[in-house]
Amino acid sequence: MHILVIEDEEQLCCSxxxxxxxxxxxxxxxxxxxxxxxxxxxxxxxxxxLDLNLPGIDGLEILRQFREINSFTPVLILSARGQIQDKVEGLDLGANDYLTKPFHFEELEARIRSLTRRKFIQENICLKCGRITFDTRTRKASINNEELSLTRKETALLEYFMLHQNRIIGSEELIEHIWDGSVNSFSNSIRVHISALRKKLRTALGNDPIQNRIGQGYILTEDLK
Structure with a gap:
């Protein structure tokens, strides 16, 4: 998942x-x-x-302009403005959720999980593909109830593949959603991490559920064995 944090308190933003x-x-x-x-x-x-009190363009104006061209990407407002009218205005302009500062990081995590599951029409916290299970709350993957040891990047890749199983996913899409802005389409990083993930899945399953479609991308299909 690729998230943008717009927050003028640099320490809070970086945290x-x-x-x-x-x-x-x-x-x-x-x-x-x-x-x-x-x-x-x-x-x-x-x-x-999205914070509301920002230098330059105000957060509500950002939201208004953004919703004119994008109605589907979830927006979670983080703001010290706790008045009902502020919340109503933000939600009316198209925000999906509103969290008042100060907040506990655990609550922010829970709201993020809820919004991203909602985006992908995933009601359960556990994603399943054949014998593979991915818990979106703990971010742990397992095969036949045995936890799979994955790196952070492999975990993000597997989650994205499981949210979009049975659909070909190109390298450009993976860059947009799994990597930050420092990686470009010519990087070997994608192939390296996908290769490592496929090797671990192949070892645990006995076959490879992620297939490479030459010139198109990768596809995760259900393992029936």
Whole structure:
């Protein structure tokens, strides 16, 4: 999952980003409204965390302009404005959720899980594909109830494949949702991490549920054995 955090309190912004990265989310940050709006309009994120009191363009104006061209990407407002009217205005402009500062990081994590599951129409916290199970709460994968030891990047890849199983996923899409802005389409990083993930799945399953479609991308299909 690729998340953008727009927050002018740099320490808080970096703290949120670091916590999300430790949980397997790729996270971009910015500290002012002008850059935030530009990123919203030019990049493809799975979720946006948006402060309201920003230098430059105000958070509500960012939300208004963003919703004119994008009605589906979840937006979670993080704000010290706790009045009912502020919440109503934010939600009416298209925010999916509103979290008042200060907040516990565990609550932020839970709301992020809820919003990302909602985006992919996934009601259960556990994703399943054949004998593979992925718990979106603990971010642990298992095969036949045996936990699979995965790196952070392998975990993010498997989750994305399981959310989009039986569909070909191209390298560009993986870059947008699993990597941050430092990786480009010519990087060998994608192949290396997917190869490592496939090797672990093949060892545990006895076959490879992720297939490479030359010139198109990768597809995860259900293991029936």
């Amino acid at each position: 949120i980003a670091e916590g999300l990265r430790l949980n397997g989310y790729e996270t971009d940050t910015c500290f002012d409204g002008d850059e935030g709006l530009e990123l919203c309009l030019t990049e493809n994120y799975d979720l946006i965390l």
